Every structure is written in C-alpha cells, then in structure tokens.
Amino acid sequence: MSGRGRLTVCAALASLLTALSLLPLASPSGWYVQALLVVVVQAAVGAAARRVPLARPLTVAAQALVTLLLFTFAFARGQALLGVVPGPQAVARLGQLVSDGAQDVSQYAIPAPVTPGIRLMLVGGVVLVALIVDALAVTYRSAAPAGLPLLALYSVASGLAQGGARWLWFLLAAAGYLALLLAEGRDRLSRWGRVFGGPRRASGAPAADAWEPALAPARTGRRIGAMALGIALIAPVVLPAMGGGLLGPGGAGALGHGDTISAVNPLVSLQDSLNQPSDAEVLRYRTTAPDAGDMYLRILTLDQFDGTTWKASERRVTDVPDTLPTPQGLSSAVHTTPVSTSIAAAPGYAQNYLPLPYPATRVRVNGEWRYEPEGRTLVGDQGQTTSGVQYQVASLEVDPTAQQLADAPPPPASLEREYTQVPSDLPAVVKQTARQVTRGATNAYERAVKLQDWFTVTGGFIYDTRVAEGSGPDAIARFLRDKKGFCVHFAFAMAAMARTLGIPARVDVGFVPGTLQSDNTWSVGLKDAHAWPELYFQGVGWTRFEPTPSRGSAPDYTRGPTPSGSGGDVPAPHLGDTSAPTVTASAPAGCGHAQRRLGGCDSGSQLPLGPPSGGDGPGAGTLAVLVLAGLALLLGLLPMTWRTRVRGQRLGGTRAAGTATLGAEGPRDDTAAPRTLAAWRELVDTAWDYGVPPDDSETPRRAAARLIASARLTGTGAAGAVERVAGAVEQVLYAPRPLPASGLADDVRLVRRALYDAADRRARLRARFAPRSAVRLLWRMTERWNAVTARWRAALPRAVDALRRGKTGDRTA
Numbered sequence: 001m002s003g004r005g006r007l008t009v010c011a012a013l014a015s016l017l018t019a020l021s022l023l024p025l026a027s028p029s030g031w032y033v034q035a036l037l038v039v040v041v042q043a044a045v046g047a048a049a050r051r052v053p054l055a056r057p058l059t060v061a062a063q064a065l066v067t068l069l070l071f072t073f074a075f076a077r078g079q080a081l082l083g084v085v086p087g088p089q090a091v092a093r094l095g096q097l098v099s100d101g102a103q104d105v106s107q108y109a110i111p112a113p114v115t116p117g118i119r120l121m122l123v124g125g126v127v128l129v130a131l132i133v134d135a136l137a138v139t140y141r142s143a144a145p146a147g148l149p150l151l152a153l154y155s156v157a158s159g160l161a162q163g164g165a166r167w168l169w170f171l172l173a174a175a176g177y178l179a180l181l182l183a184e185g186r187d188r189l190s191r192w193g194r195v196f197g198g199p200r201r202a203s204g205a206p207a208a209d210a211w212e213p214a215l216a217p218a219r220t221g222r223r224i225g226a227m228a229l230g231i232a233l234i235a236p237v238v239l240p241a242m243g244g245g246l247l248g249p250g251g252a253g254a255l256g257h258g259d260t261i262s263a264v265n266p267l268v269s270l271q272d273s274l275n276q277p278s279d280a281e282v283l284r285y286r287t288t289a290p291d292a293g294d295m296y297l298r299i300l301t302l303d304q305f306d307g308t309t310w311k312a313s314e315r316r317v318t319d320v321p322d323t324l325p326t327p328q329g330l331s332s333a334v335h336t337t338p339v340s341t342s343i344a345a346a347p348g349y350a351q352n353y354l355p356l357p358y359p360a361t362r363v364r365v366n367g368e369w370r371y372e373p374e375g376r377t378l379v380g381d382q383g384q385t386t387s388g389v390q391y392q393v394a395s396l397e398v399d400p401t402a403q404q405l406a407d408a409p410p411p412p413a414s415l416e417r418e419y420t421q422v423p424s425d426l427p428a429v430v431k432q433t434a435r436q437v438t439r440g441a442t443n444a445y446e447r448a449v450k451l452q453d454w455f456t457v458t459g460g461f462i463y464d465t466r467v468a469e470g471s472g473p474d475a476i477a478r479f480l481r482d483k484k485g486f487c488v489h490f491a492f493a494m495a496a497m498a499r500t501l502g503i504p505a506r507v508d509v510g511f512v513p514g515t516l517q518s519d520n521t522w523s524v525g526l527k528d529a530h531a532w533p534e535l536y537f538q539g540v541g542w543t544r545f546e547p548t549p550s551r552g553s554a555p556d557y558t559r560g561p562t563p564s565g566s567g568g569d570v571p572a573p574h575l576g577d578t579s580a581p582t583v584t585a586s587a588p589a590g591c592g593h594a595q596r597r598l599g600g601c602d603s604g605s606q607l608p609l610g611p612p613s614g615g616d617g618p619g620a621g622t623l624a625v626l627v628l629a630g631l632a633l634l635l636g637l638l639p640m641t642w643r644t645r646v647r648g649q650r651l652g653g654t655r656a657a658g659t660a661t662l663g664a665e666g667p668r669d670d671t672a673a674p675r676t677l678a679a680w681r682e683l684v685d686t687a688w689d690y691g692v693p694p695d696d697s698e699t700p701r702r703a704a705a706r707l708i709a710s711a712r713l714t715g716t717g718a719a720g721a722v723e724r725v726a727g728a729v730e731q732v733l734y735a736p737r738p739l740p741a742s743g744l745a746d747d748v749r750l751v752r753r754a755l756y757d758a759a760d761r762r763a764r765l766r767a768r769f770a771p772r773s774a775v776r777l778l779w780r781m782t783e784r785w786n787a788v789t790a791r792w793r794a795a796l797p798r799a800v801d802a803l804r805r806g807k808t809g810d811r812t813a
C-alpha cells in the first residue's frame with residue numbers, strides 16, 4: 001500500500017474509532033453503520049481524486065459533493081431529483097430534519113432514541129469530522145492538526161455522557177490518532193528514501209540496538225501523540241457535563257428566532273419523578289372550582305406525532321392579552337362555570353411553562369411571559385421560570401353532556417388535517433386494534449369512550465412506572481402487546497389510536513389535581529406529574545380523556561352510558577398513585593437529579609398565596625453551555641492569537657533595530673543579527689500563511705526568488721522588499737563583516753500587505769484565522785517535550801548508578 005493509501009485508511013479509522021464515543025448517547029446503534037459506510041465512500045472518493053490528481057481544494061470539494069448526494073439519498077430521497085440530486089425541496093427537508101434533531105436532543109434523556117433528526121445529526125457530525133481529518137492529514141499532509149477535530153468530537157461525547165466506560169472510548173480514539181500520526185511520519189520519511197539504520201555499534205550488539213536510529217521517527221510520532229492524548233484526557237475533565245437531555249435540562253423551554261416557541265418536552269423526566277422515593281411539593285393552590293378533583297393543571301401541549309414520540313410544534317407567541325380568546329370550538333350551548341384559582345410555585349420548581357387549568361380566560365402574573373394561542377399556554381421569556389412565582393388564574397369548568405359530544409359536527413378541515421396525521425411507518429397493529437376495540441360505535445364520541453374504557457377497565461392493562469418509556473416506531477405496538485406502562489404510554493397510545501380513527505387528538509403534560517389539605521388548599525407534588533390525551537369535538541373544543549388506570553380521574557361525561565347504550569361505567573380512580581404521596585416540609589439533603597430537573601428540591605412546608613411575583617434568571621444549564629461555547633471559541637482562536645503574538649515579537653524587535661548597523665569593526669548592536677533572522681522568519685511564515693510553503697533546503701536568495709514568483713510579486717515594490725530582507729540575511733549568515741541593514745520590519749509589512757491584496761477572500765480569512773505557520777506551535781511543544789524526556793532519560797541512569805554505589809558503599813562499610 002502506498003503512503004497516501006495508508007494515510008487515507010488511518011484517517012478514516014481514526015475518525016470512526018473516535019465516533020465510537022458517541023454510542024452511549026443514542027440507542028439503537030444502527031446509525032453508526034450508516035456513518036461508517038458514508039465515511040468509507042468519502043475516503044474512497046478522496047483517494048481517487050488525489051490519484052488523478054485534482055487540486056487540493058477540488059479534492060475536498062469532490063468529497064463534500066459526493067457526501068451531500070449520499071445524505072440526500074439517505075434522508076431526503078422523496079424530495080430529491082432522481083432520488084439523489086438535492087433540489088430546493090430536498091434542502092428544505094434536510095434543514096427540517098436538522099431542526100427536528102435539535103429539538104429531539106433536548107427532549108430525551110441519554111440514551112436518546114434515534115429519531116430521523118438525531119440520526120442525521122449523528123451521522124452528519126461523524127462524516128464532517130472525517131472529512132476535515134482526511135483533508136488535513138491526507139490531502140494537505142498535516143496529520144498533527146487533524147487531532148483538533150478528533151479532540152472536539154471526543155470531548156463533546158465525553159462531556160455529554162454520564163458515567164459508563166469513557167476510558168474505553170478514549171483508548172480507542174487515542175489508538176486511532178496515534179496510528180494516523182505514525183502513518184504520516186512514515187509517509188513523510190519515505191519521500192526521502194529508504195530508512196537506513198546505520199552500522200552496528202558492535203559485533204555483539206543486539207539487532208534492536210543496531211537499528212535504533214531507524215526507529216527514531218516512530219518514537220517522535222509516539223511523543224507527539226502522547227502530548228495530544230494528554231490534552232484530550234484533561235479537556236473533558238474541565239468541561240461541564242450536561243444534565244438531563246443531550247443538550248440541556250429537560251424542563252426548560254425557550255423562545256426561538258422570530259418570536260416562535262421551541263418547546264422542550266417535560267416528559268423526559270416524568271418517569272423519574274414518579275419513581276422518586278419522596279414527593280416534594282412543587283405547587284400549592286386554592287380554587288373555587290365545584291369539583292377541584294377534576295381540575296388538571298396543563299404545562300404544555302404536544303401536537304406533533306412522528307411515530308416515535310409526541311412533541312410540541314414551534315408556534316408563534318404573542319404578548320399575554322388581558323383576556324384570553326374564547327377556547328377553540330367551544331360554543332355557548334355547553335354549560336360552563338367560572339373558576340378562580342390562586343397558585344404558588346415552590347422556589348425550587350423552575351419550569352419555563354406556567355401550569356394553568358384549561359381553559360384559562362385571564363392570567364395575572366408578574367415577570368416576562370408570552371402567550372401561545374394554539375395551546376393556550378404561557379411560556380417564560382428571557383430566562384423567566386416559575387420558581388417562586390405566585391399568580392391568579394380565571395378559567396372555565398366546561399361540563400358538556402354525552403349527547404352534546406355524540407352530536408358534535410365534523411371539525412374544521414384544516415384542524416382535522418393537522419391533528420389526525422400519523423406517520424406512514426406506524427405499525428398496522430395500532431389502527432387494527434383501534435378499529436377492533438371501537439367496533440359497534442356509531443360516532444367519534446363513542447369511539448373515544450370505548451378506547452378509554454379499554455385502557456382503564458376491559459383491556460387488562462397494568463399501571464407500572466418501572467417500565468421503560470420505549471422509543472422507535474414499534475414502541476406503541478409493544479405497549480399494546482405487553483399491556484404494562486405508565487401515563488406516557490397510555491396517553492401516547494390513545495392519542496395515536498384516536499388519530500387513526502379520524503378523531504383529532506393531542507397529548508397534554510402537567511399535573512393531576514393533587515391532594516386536598518386541611519386548610520382547603522391543594523398540594524401538588526412531583527408524583528402528581530401526568531400526561532393525558534385531549535380529543536377535539538366541534539362545539540365543545542379540546543376535551544380531556546383519562547386512559548391511565550389508577551391515575552387521575554375520568555371526566556363525568558365519559559363515566560355514564562353512551563347515548564347508544566354502549567360502554568359501561570368507568571370507575572373514578574383515586575387522584576394519586578397506588579401509594580399516596582406525602583408532602584415533605586423541605587427537600588431532603590440528597591435531592592436526586594430527577595427532582596432537580598422538575599424543580600422539587602427547595603419546596604417549603606407552606607407556600608404563600610399572595611400577590612404575584614417574578615421568577616429568577618437562567619439556570620446552570622445555560623451557564624454550562626456558555627462556558628462550553630467559550631472554551632470552543634478560545635480553542636478556535638488559538639492559532640490566530642499565537643501567530644499575532646509571534647509577529648509582534650519579531651517585528652517589534654526589528655523596528656527597534658531599524659537604526660542599528662553592522663560596520664567594518666563588526667556589529668555595533670549584538671542583537672542586530674537575531675533581529676534580522678527574526679524578520680526573515682516572519683517573512684517566510686507570512687508567505688506560508690498565504691500558500692507559499694517554506695523550504696529549509698534553499699538559500700535565502702533562492703527562497704526569495706521562489707516567493708516572488710509564486711506570489712506574482714515580480715516588478716512590484718514588495719519584490720524589492722523581499723530581496724532586501726534576503727540580502728540582509730545573507731550578510732548575517734555569510735559575510736565576515738555584514739553591511740548595514742535597516743527598515744526590515746517595514747519591508748516585511750510591505751510584503752504582507754502585497755500578499756493580502758493579491759489573495760482572494762477565502763485565502764485572507766485562512767491566513768488570519770487559521771494560519772498555516774501556526775503548526776510551528778505544535779513543533780515547538782514537541783521539541784520541549786523531547787528535551788524534557790531526554791533530560792529524564794539522561795538523569796535516570798545516573799540516579800540508578802548513584803543508588804547502586806550507595807548500596808555498595810554501605811555493604812563495604
């Protein structure tokens with residue numbers, strides 16, 4: 001195998017081994033096979049382009065183009081021309097998947113299910129890193145800087161993963177990087193000819209000693225690798241680990257660009273909250289509702305179903321109106337009762353969405369809040385959360401009759417189209433089961449009641465919070481088969497089955513009413529977190545159903561006989577879990593991670609019900625992201641910063657020596673020669689930054705001529721400046737009595753300006769932010785490392801000999 005071929009294989013291997021550190025973040029791991037195939041094809045295209053040969057930028061462009069075609073075929077085949085050519089629709093599809101993936105990584109705990117968006121982000125990230133590594137190490141023959149993208153990939157994975165065998169992923173990534181460095185060193189050395197180890201030191205010397213000089217390049221590669229691995233080992237330690245989801249806390253939400261709401265799914269930590277040994281209080285409220293046991297508190301509405309999970313759409317938000325609009329679909333024929341509720345959130349309950357009874361008609365709350373009309377929710381803006389907030393809510397208790405629901409006319413076409421969508425890969429058993437369960441029903445209401453009764457009474461389902469939430473298109477089918485789960489399973493399944501029957505459906509997340517206290521207030525704890533489906537009936541609007549057995553309460557309009565006489569009585573379970581929650585006076589000292597994510601660590605024994613108050617600022621997750629972004633920015637600016645500092649040192653000293661001369665009696669200024677050489681080094685590095693690499697085998701005159709020709713400076717003032725600097729260097733190196741030299745710093749600046757003017761925009765940006773000569777920083781660190789290890793190797797035998805002599809002297813004495 002040729003040197004370039006070996007480098008290509010090692011570059012791809014290093015990227016794939018480092019990508020293994022991403023495996024703990026998502027499950028199942030089939031995405032890795034897809035990434036492996038794309039990386040292999042990408043490397044093969046690069047090898048073919050280099051063999052042609054194409055210019056270096058064209059080689060990278062060819063690899064990027066083929067990669068784009070592969071991604072289009074894999075992720076946007078239906079929208080592409082001929083299935084592979086990315087048109088506007090395909091680009092829009094890829095952009096939508098990236099947006100969905102960014103939302104998905106905030107919804108799921110680690111390991112997250114591999115949704116289409118997450119798959120695109122994982123595969124795309126690995127392939128992008130592999131492209132950069134291949135370009136640096138193989139196309140541009142500079143393997144050492146290729147460690148930076150590998151380090152970034154490993155650091156992200158290590159910082160996000162919590163626990164596990166991170167040492168294993170580090171060793172695999174380290175092995176890949178070392179192999180790449182050694183292959184690059186071997187390729188570089190082979191271009192000078194065959195490595196010869198020299199004569200044996202002695203006739204009796206072992207073969208290994210005789211060939212020791214030939215192994216020196218390998219040792220150098222290992223030393224460089226050891227230094228890079230040390231940085232990779234330390235960096236993840238100082239980076240903060242993200243809690244909860246892949247990129248942020250599960251209970252957070254934020255306003256996106258253009259005043260849209262990018263909702264984050266609180267279901268991420270709902271199961272953990274239900275399994276907590278203690279039930280920390282998060283809300284306390286007082287209400288005038290005639291039957292507060294039926295008053296659920298909604299946090300967020302999930303209206304998009306992709307076959308894997310339910311999530312909230314990105315919706316437009318507005319300022320909170322004084323009076324909220326009339327609920328969608330609710331007519332005056334339905335009986336309603338006005339309700340007034342005062343709610344106080346615990347200081348430790350930090351949620352971006354304000355828990356509200358549905359439908360709220362007026363909200364009095366201080367702080368930065370915005371209103372999302374479709375879900376009728378209030379979301380915090382500019383870091384606003386519910387922590388310690390007190391607020392008053394006016395709402396309606398909607399009490400439709402079974403006959404009104406049964407006689408509901410068809411919903412508006414646009415609403416029906418949006419809220420009855422199901423993915424094409426939804427298992428057929430979901431729709432088949434829904435039809436079988438609702439056989440004999442004559443209208444949408446009867447079908448909804450039959451579905452609820454099947455889950456709560458006749459279907460044999462068991463409520464169990466220890467069941468995994470599940471992921472993937474088959475999650476609902478597995479739940480229908482196993483008949484065991486908690487509120488998430490029941491709400492997701494009923495809403496999906498209702499949609500297959502043509503009934504508009506969505507899922508709500510929030511709290512059941514809680515526990516009535518002796519002072520007629522209601523206490524809501526972590527264990528009261530809940531999810532339930534809402535179905536739409538024209539004339540009534542969005543209507544709550546309760547399919548979860550032994551949780552919450554079934555509404556009155558679903559507990560009696562249906563108008564056609566079908567369906568039975570559905571008992572009203574107790575409000576809480578089978579184990580009644582206990583309200584603690586304060587959070588325990590060992591407050592768990594899940595409690596902190598839902599905000600139950602600092603609740604007091606009694607929350608005041610007074611005037612509204614504001615919330616607090618951004619949490620630790622936001623600060624952690626900012627710190628991580630700052631570290632990444634500093635790492636990216638390191639080459640430019642180092643290069644600027646070195647340039648200032650070289651030219652600053654040269655400017656000071658502008659009037660220093662080298663006369664007949666020898667140098668009058670002992671620093672004149674070093675300053676002249678510093679100006680030459682700066683000139684060479686500046687040319688390197690703009691694409692003219694140095695050649696240490698050339699004389700200053702030959703190097704100057706090559707620079708002038710390569711940069712097309714012939715006949716310009718910059719050409720004369722190059723020749724003057726080269727002439728001054730020749731005087732220092734070769735003349736017994738160097739001639740006077742002045743103005744070298746100005747000459748170097750003149751050449752730099754000429755190179756800048758002649759370069760295109762891309763070359764200018766590259767020279768400023770990613771200068772090629774910054775690789776000297778790595779070389780300098782390597783030299784220092786070699787010097788330190790050499791001193792240790794020299795000192796160790798002397799220390800051993802001294803120790804032996806000391807022991808011999810003791811025995812003699």
